[in-house]
Amino acid sequence: MEKICIFGVGLIGGSLALALKEKSFCRQIVGCSRNESHLKRAQDLGAIDSWTLDPCEAAKDADLIFLATPVGAIEAVLKSIQGCVSEQTIITDGGSCKQSVVDAAERAFGRLPDRFVPGHPIAGKEKSGVDHADAKLYVDHKVILTPIETTDPTAVAAVTEMWETCGANVQLLNVGQHDQVLAATSHLPHVLAYALVETVANTTYVSEIFEFAAGGFRDSSRVASSDPTMWRDICEYNRDAILEMTSLYRDRLESLEQLIEAGDSDGLFELFSRARKVRDGRFG
Amino acid sequence: MEKICIFGVGLIGGSLALALKEKSFCRQIVGCSRNESHLKRAQDLGAIDSWTLDPCEAAKDADLIFLATPVGAIEAVLKSIQGCVSEQTIITDGGSCKQSVVDAAERAFGRLPDRFVPGHPIAGKEKSGVDHADAKLYVDHKVILTPIETTDPTAVAAVTEMWETCGANVQLLNVGQHDQVLAATSHLPHVLAYALVETVANTTYVSEIFEFAAGGFRDSSRVASSDPTMWRDICEYNRDAILEMTSLYRDRLESLEQLIEAGDSDGLFELFSRARKVRDGRFG
Numbered sequence: 001m002e003k004i005c006i007f008g009v010g011l012i013g014g015s016l017a018l019a020l021k022e023k024s025f026c027r028q029i030v031g032c033s034r035n036e037s038h039l040k041r042a043q044d045l046g047a048i049d050s051w052t053l054d055p056c057e058a059a060k061d062a063d064l065i066f067l068a069t070p071v072g073a074i075e076a077v078l079k080s081i082q083g084c085v086s087e088q089t090i091i092t093d094g095g096s097c098k099q100s101v102v103d104a105a106e107r108a109f110g111r112l113p114d115r116f117v118p119g120h121p122i123a124g125k126e127k128s129g130v131d132h133a134d135a136k137l138y139v140d141h142k143v144i145l146t147p148i149e150t151t152d153p154t155a156v157a158a159v160t161e162m163w164e165t166c167g168a169n170v171q172l173l174n175v176g177q178h179d180q181v182l183a184a185t186s187h188l189p190h191v192l193a194y195a196l197v198e199t200v201a202n203t204t205y206v207s208e209i210f211e212f213a214a215g216g217f218r219d220s221s222r223v224a225s226s227d228p229t230m231w232r233d234i235c236e237y238n239r240d241a242i243l244e245m246t247s248l249y250r251d252r253l254e255s256l257e258q259l260i261e262a263g264d265s266d267g268l269f270e271l272f273s274r275a276r277k278v279r280d281g282r283f284g
Numbered sequence: 285m286e287k288i289c290i291f292g293v294g295l296i297g298g299s300l301a302l303a304l305k306e307k308s309f310c311r312q313i314v315g316c317s318r319n320e321s322h323l324k325r326a327q328d329l330g331a332i333d334s335w336t337l338d339p340c341e342a343a344k345d346a347d348l349i350f351l352a353t354p355v356g357a358i359e360a361v362l363k364s365i366q367g368c369v370s371e372q373t374i375i376t377d378g379g380s381c382k383q384s385v386v387d388a389a390e391r392a393f394g395r396l397p398d399r400f401v402p403g404h405p406i407a408g409k410e411k412s413g414v415d416h417a418d419a420k421l422y423v424d425h426k427v428i429l430t431p432i433e434t435t436d437p438t439a440v441a442a443v444t445e446m447w448e449t450c451g452a453n454v455q456l457l458n459v460g461q462h463d464q465v466l467a468a469t470s471h472l473p474h475v476l477a478y479a480l481v482e483t484v485a486n487t488t489y490v491s492e493i494f495e496f497a498a499g500g501f502r503d504s505s506r507v508a509s510s511d512p513t514m515w516r517d518i519c520e521y522n523r524d525a526i527l528e529m530t531s532l533y534r535d536r537l538e539s540l541e542q543l544i545e546a547g548d549s550d551g552l553f554e555l556f557s558r559a560r561k562v563r564d565g566r567f568g
Contacts (some may be wrong), residue, residue: 122496122498123498123499124498124499124500125499141498142495142498177489180488180489181493181496182496184483184484184489184493185494185496185497186501188484189500189501189504189505190500191537191540191541191544192476192504192537193559195533195537196472196476197559198540198555198559199468199472199529199532199533200468200469200472201558202532202536203532204464205461205464205465205468208461208465209465209468209469210469210566212465212466213469213567214408214469215407215408216408216469216506217473219503219504220473220476220503220507221567222500222503222567223503224560224563225563226556228552228556229553231552231556232549232556235543235544235552236544236547239544239545243541243545245483246537246540246541247541248483248486248487250538253475253476253479253530253533253534256475257475257527257531259519260475260519263523265516268512268519268520269516271482272478272508272510272515272516273512274485275478275481275482275485276508276509276510278485279506279508281494282494283497283502283505283509
């Protein structure tokens with residue numbers, strides 16, 4: 001490829017850029033965002049070759065555009081480029097909620113362009129910003145693509161090749177399934193971690209509690225250090241699936257509390273054993 | 285010291301034994317439990333010099349006894365040794381709930397012996413058993429001791445020295461404060477992780493969910509791989525403090541769900557920013 005354009009050169013966009021540079025996947029990478037200092041930093045770090053604050057200039061003549069902004073900003077970016085992007089240009093994104101991205105593209109273009117491949121790399125860190133970007137971020141991680149019926153297979157193949165170049169494993173899901181799976185695996189744990197930190201921060205012994213917080217608390221709360229803008233958007237754009245999961249979660253938590261309240265040793269032992277087995281089956 | 289006796293030579297007891305052997309803190313370490321194969325394994329790994337299934341034989345002539353069984357087994361161990369342990373012997377433990385250990389000792393001995401120093405090393409892994417024991421487990425970790433008014437200061441000093449030999453930092457708390465602090469920092473995250481795994485394990489897309497579960501889910505659920513017996517006991521013996529925390533937690537979670545439901549972007553952004561700041565203040 002000649003030119004790739006990345007909107008939002010933070011952790012996700014910056015890591016993709018670094019990986020593609022390392023593999024010489026394209027001749028030039030242009031960055032675009034609303035923040036000049038972020039773009040300068042991305043250029044200093046060698047993630048992008050050049051940058052512009054003008055979306056049309058960035059998108060013009062691009063072979064591929066990657067949208068790495070928070071989900072809530074995608075519609076505005078698409079509207080700003082829809083008059084200047086070629087029909088040959090492949091567009092893909094890294095948003096955590098796919099129905100909302102499909103909807104945004106439909107509002108911007110009238111319909112989802114055939115060469116728009118909605119995507120989501122299942123990788124990240126609780127640290128945000130291009131300073132934490134890493135050419136190895138996607139190695140051995142999954143990337144989900146959610147093409148719809150009318151999506152051009154050659155565009156899907158090109159986006160797949162881009163991610164595989166970064167070391168990722170690409171898999172296809174449909175849009176709705178993606179949003180439900182991610183609500184459970186990612187969005188729910190984030191909401192729970194935010195609630196955990198809020199709970200502890202509002203207890204009487206808060207200073208002692210944080211002083212004695214060790215590995216269990218550290219890991220359980222890790223994702224509460226994630227970017228607030230990103231997670232505000234995810235909670236807005238995948239609201240229904242998230243609320244379905246939190247509701248199921250509260251039911252499970254209440255059942256567990258009832259076992260504790262009742263002193264049901266056998267019930268607790270059985271539940272804890274089952275949970276350990278399930279988790280070890282995936283991560284043990 | 286001449287002889288240290290450890291009841292329960294798993295992750296916690298085994299790691300203490302390995303660290304004390306490495307530092308030549310005492311001449312011999314004797315292991316005791318109800319499981320012969322565990323004891324043999326601990327001896328093979330060099331954690332203990334000898335072992336016995338007879339609690340009285342193990343405790344007799346010991347300078348120091350460390351109770352590293354699950355909390356629920358401590359009372360039975362104390363009852364089995366109360367007739368054969370010398371008044372000079374220091375007793376300490378690694379139980380995660382201190383009031384229950386104090387109560388167990390009072391039932392076994394009539395009163396908490398002056399040389400009984402309740403303790404709790406704030407270190408562990410989600411893996412249990414002596415095969416996961418590690419001489420470095422306690423390095424730079426905190427150990428909380430919860431002596432009561434009548435506890436002999438020289439016994440507290442001896443237990444402190446033992447833990448400092450393992451590289452730990454010893455701090456004193458009172459019994460009730462320990463149990464409240466641990467309910468928040470440790471017991472709550474464990475209960476939440478068990479509920480998280482249960483929730484996901486009972487969803488429609490469970491196989492896809494586990495397939496796409498990445499770092500966020502892995503870390504948020506890590507402690508659900510902990511020993512079920514240990515956590516069954518903790519939920520029994522620190523029940524009130526745990527239920528207080530889970531109730532506070534459910535309130536916070538419901539408030540967060542209401543913000544999501546209402547699409548309150550500003551409220552979500554504020555909450556997520558506050559949580560990130562609090563967590564980064566401790567672990568950032």
